[in-house]
Amino acid sequence: MTPSRGCRRRPALAWVAVMLLALGSPSAEAQTVPARSAEWSQSAAAEYLDGRLSWWMSWPRAARDHGTSCVSCHTTLPYALARPALRAALGEAGPTIPEAHLLEGVRKRVELWNEVEPFYPDQALGLPKTSESRGTEAILNALTLASHDAYEGQLSGDTRLAFENLWKLQFTRGERAGAWAWLYFDLAPWESGRSAYFGAALAAVAVGVAPDDYATSPELEERLELLVAYLRQGADSRPPFDRVMLLWASTELSGLLTRDEQQAIIDDVLGLQTSDGGWSLTSLGPWERPNGFSPGLGSDGYATGLVAFVLQQAGASPGDEGLREALDWLVRNQDPVSGRWPASSLNRARDPESDTGLFMADIATGFAVLALSRADRFKK
Numbered sequence: 001m002t003p004s005r006g007c008r009r010r011p012a013l014a015w016v017a018v019m020l021l022a023l024g025s026p027s028a029e030a031q032t033v034p035a036r037s038a039e040w041s042q043s044a045a046a047e048y049l050d051g052r053l054s055w056w057m058s059w060p061r062a063a064r065d066h067g068t069s070c071v072s073c074h075t076t077l078p079y080a081l082a083r084p085a086l087r088a089a090l091g092e093a094g095p096t097i098p099e100a101h102l103l104e105g106v107r108k109r110v111e112l113w114n115e116v117e118p119f120y121p122d123q124a125l126g127l128p129k130t131s132e133s134r135g136t137e138a139i140l141n142a143l144t145l146a147s148h149d150a151y152e153g154q155l156s157g158d159t160r161l162a163f164e165n166l167w168k169l170q171f172t173r174g175e176r177a178g179a180w181a182w183l184y185f186d187l188a189p190w191e192s193g194r195s196a197y198f199g200a201a202l203a204a205v206a207v208g209v210a211p212d213d214y215a216t217s218p219e220l221e222e223r224l225e226l227l228v229a230y231l232r233q234g235a236d237s238r239p240p241f242d243r244v245m246l247l248w249a250s251t252e253l254s255g256l257l258t259r260d261e262q263q264a265i266i267d268d269v270l271g272l273q274t275s276d277g278g279w280s281l282t283s284l285g286p287w288e289r290p291n292g293f294s295p296g297l298g299s300d301g302y303a304t305g306l307v308a309f310v311l312q313q314a315g316a317s318p319g320d321e322g323l324r325e326a327l328d329w330l331v332r333n334q335d336p337v338s339g340r341w342p343a344s345s346l347n348r349a350r351d352p353e354s355d356t357g358l359f360m361a362d363i364a365t366g367f368a369v370l371a372l373s374r375a376d377r378f379k380k
Contacts, residue, residue, distance in 0.1 A: 039331045042089045044339025045369050046096075052362050053079045053098045055355060057105070065117045068105040071140040073190040074359040076102060078366025080144040084151050085373040095148075106144050109137070110162045120183065128181065135181035138166040139199050143206035146214075155212040163214070166203065167223050178230030188287040188346040189241055197238065200230055201245035208252025215253060228256055235261075240269060241284035244310055251313040262314055269307055270322045277325030278333075279303035287346050301341025301364030304329055308371035318375040327375050330368045341368040 056062050056075045064070055071077065083099055086092070095103065109116050118133035145159040171177050180203065182196040190198060204227055207215045215224070235246055247265045250257035257265075272283050278299025289295075308326040316323045334341055343364035344350070350357035 040334050040372055041336070041339055042086050042369075042373075044336070045334070045365060046083070046086045046090060046339075048339035048365055049079050049083055049362075049369070050096055050098050052358065052365075053083075053102060057098070057101060059355070064109075064119065066108060066112060066115070068109050068116065070119050071106060071109075071137060071144065072359075073140070073363070075362040077140055077144065078363040081147055082366035082369040082373075084148070085370055089373070089376070103145070103148060106141050106162075107158045110141050110145070110158055110165065113161075113165050129183075131181040132183045135169050136183045136199060138162070138169050139180060139203045139206065142166045143202050143209075146206045146210040149211050150209045153211055155210055155214055159210065163207075163210070166206075167220075170223060170226065172226060176230070178226035178228070186288070188285070188289070189281065192288050194239075194242070197231070197242050198245055200227060201242075201249040203227065204231060204249035204253045204256065208249070208254075224253075228253070231256060236264075239285055240272060241281075244269060244284065244307060247314055248310045251310070266311065266314060266316075269311075273307075273322055273326070274299050277304075277329035279307045279326070281343065281346060285346075289347065291348070293346075293348055295344060295346050299329060299333075300343040300360075301330070301333060301368050302343040302360060304333075305341065305364055305367030305369075305371050309367050309374065312371065312374045312378075318378055323375075327372065330372055334368070340365045 052075055056072065057069045062069045062072070069076070079099070080102060083096065087094070118130045119137055120129040120133045122128070122130045142159070142162040142165075145156065145162050149155050149159050166180075169180055171179055171181075176196065179196045179200045182199040183191050184193065184195070185191040186193075189195070207220070207224065207227075214220075231246055231249060235243065238246070243265045246257070247262060247269075250262055269279075273279055274283075276299055280297050281300050281303040282295050282297050284303055304326055308323060308330065311320075311323050311326075312318075318324060318327060330341065340358070340361045341364040342352075343360035344352065345357075345360055352358070352361070
C-alpha cells in the first residue's frame, strides 16, 4: 500500500500562467519546467493504442451488426480521445487507419440508429438492457464524433445527428431527470449502480467540446438545464471519482461549477495523492464489490492519468507541485517495451498480459497520453 499525502494544502492553480500563455507570453514556470516529450515514448504509446484498437475491432465478442463494433469505455473511447493528441508529435497529417475505421463504424451506427441492434438487447440479457445500451451508446457516439470534430474545427452533420439521438433519450422527469439510461453489469467503475453519473458527465464533455458553439444553441437550453441540475445534485457528497468527472465536465461546459466549487474538488483530490506522486483508482471510490474482491491500493495509470489530465483542464500548470509529481509518475511508469501504462481491474483478478486483462491498461494509456501531451503543449 502506498500511503496518502493526507490533506496537505497545495498552492492555488496558476491561472495567471495560463492566461499569459494564451496571450503568447510564457510564465516563469512554463520556462523552467522541462519538456517531457523526450522522457516518454509517444511512438510506443501510439503503437500500443493502435494495436489494441485494431484487436478490439477484430475481436468476435466486440462485433455488432452492420459490420460495426461495440464502442467500449475501456478501449474505444480512450483511443478516440487520446490518439489525435499524438498526431503533431508523430508528424501525422490526419487520422490513422484504425482511427478512420473507428469513426466509420460510429458514423454508420449513428446514421442507421433506427436499424442497428442495441449493444446488449433485452432478448439476450433481459430488461432493461436495450434502453441501457441505447443511452450508453448515444453518449459514447456523440463524444467520439464531437472530439474528432474539435480537432477538425467544424461540427459535422453526423455529429449533429449523434446529438439528436442523444437528446431524444435524455430523461426529462423523475429522480434521473437530466441523465440517461446506462449499462449496468455490476462492474466498477463504468458499469456499476452509480455509473449513470459517469455517463452524464461524458455527455456534458461532449456538448462542451463540440465546435461551432454547439453548447450555446437555443434549442439546447432546457436540455442543458436538466443535465446541469442532475450533475450538481448532491455533488458534494459524491465519491472522488464522480467529482473528478464533474470537474472535467465543468471545464468544458460553462456554468456547471463556480471557480470555488472547482477548487474544492481540486483540493479534495490532491489530498488523495499518494507519496509516489500518483493516484489509486481504489481510493477514488468507494466501489461496490459484492464478490469480495480486493484490488490493489497502489498508484495506477488510469487514476493518475485521469486526474493529471483533468487538473490541467481546470487550469493547473505543469509546474504546480501536485501535478508535476503526477506527470513524473507517468513518465516513470510507462512500460518501455509495450508503451502502455499499468492499471488493473476493480472487479476480479485478470492475467495482465491477456487481451481482456489489458482493458484497464488501454484506458490508462489513453489518459496518460492526454495528460503528458497537454503538459508538453504547455511548454511550447
